[in-house]
Amino acid sequence: MKSNGKAIVSHDPIVKKPNGKDAVSSTVLDQPTGKNAVSSAKVHKVMPAVSSAVPIQPSGKTAVSSVKVDKVRSSAKVDKVLFFRDVSFGIQEGELRFRLIHLWEARNVLTKTLIGLEMLLIDEQGSVIQGFIPSARIDTYLPHMKAGSVYRLNKCFGSNSKVMYRVAEPRVVISFTSNSVLSDLEDSRVNFPDDRFRFHSYKEFEAACDLKGDLYDYVGHLKLVNGQTLNASVVLDEEEIASTRRLLLHVQTHDGPVMKLYLWDQAAADFCAKFKLHGSTPRVILVTTVNPKRFGGALALASMSSSRVFLDFDVQPTRDYVTWLDSNLDVANRVDAKVVT
Structure with a gap:
């Protein structure tokens, strides 16, 4: 089904547990040495309501355009936003x-x-919530979804968020069900925010260390990249990084303590890609949803599967930090990067 002006309707069956109950599961992955946390919520099965006037494609799937959906709504009750x-x-x-x-x-x-796809969504009021698509419905929705795009969703299900490694404040997760209808929000006069970050300071990360609680974002300046000081000759060994699936950074926020920041898997690959495209050696980094851990008695941060990486002028918080860094180079250079608390 095409996504331009079309509504995407899932008609696959709800995933069943062995005991016959409907279930939607969600998890965030820990690092190779960690464990995963899986939470589930019951889903009340509701039979899909589709007009008999809707045509059936040769593949057997029902194609419902946004025009037909609007007609159905006009004859019944218009969904409240x-x-x-x-x-x-x-x-x-x-x-x-x-x-x-x-x-x-x-x-x-x-x-x-x-298990499925997890998402981070933001509404016009700037509120952020986590979303989830079960694995059985990924093929239905993923081809029509792109980060940064704006959508409307009808007939979803509010399930319990997981206890560990939450990436948003609400205790409820928006789950896509067999009855959910997703479509592009076209010609919207509403200005939806692009993003929202939740930053923690060194003290806050230290207080949350090893608790497997909510995941917060980090912003600061780079001191070492895989043991190399920042200069024009910094070289990344991409083969080694791909083999170890890890990149080690030493970072510092303002004049605070220097910390180790481990980028794993996709986050490490994203850093390498951005580093290569950068015109010069980047100085500022922002990593979302990091997990505070203690290695060898020292506080360190580790990326998660949900983490994103931004450098220098990618987003407003990094641009603001670059401005601060340019005005406070003496403060930023005061601490030796090799002395990690």
Whole structure:
């Protein structure tokens, strides 16, 4: 089904547990040495409501355009627009409108089995919430979704968020069900924010160390990149990074303590790609949803599967930090990067 002006409707069956109950699962992956946390919520099965006038494609799937959906709504009850603050547990009768900030795979750490897709969504009020698409419905929705685009979603389900490694504040997760209808939000006069960050200071990361709680964002300046000081001759050994699936950075926020920041898997690959495209050696880094851990008695930060990497002038917080750094080079250079607390 094409996504331009079309509504995407899932008609695959709800995933069943062995005991016959419907379930939606969600997880965030820890690092290779960690464990995964999987939370599930019951889904009340609702039979899809599709007009008999809707044509059936040769593939057997139902194609419902946004025009036909609007006709159905006009003859019945127009869905009320809900903000994320209004989302509750259970079936959502209203329409959600949001920008897709980011999406990533959720896999079982031990078996590597794909559990689903997790998403970070933001509405017009700037509220951020986590979304989830079960693995059985990924092929239905993923081809029509792109980070940065704006969508409307009808007939979703509010399920419990996981206890560990949450990436957003709400206790509810927006889950796509077999009855969900996703379509592009075209010609919207509403200005949806591009992103929203949640920063923690060194003290806050230290207080949350090893608690496996909510994941927050980090911004600061680079001191060492895989043991190399920042200069024009910094070279990244991409083969070694790909082999170890890891990149080690020493970072510092303002005049605070220097910390180790481990970038794993996709985050390490993203850093390498941005580093190569950068005109000069980058100085400022922002990594989202990092996990504070203690290695060898010292506080360190580790990226997660949900993490994103930004450098220098990529986003407003990094641009603001570059401005601060240019005005406070004496403060930034005061601490030796090799002395890590």
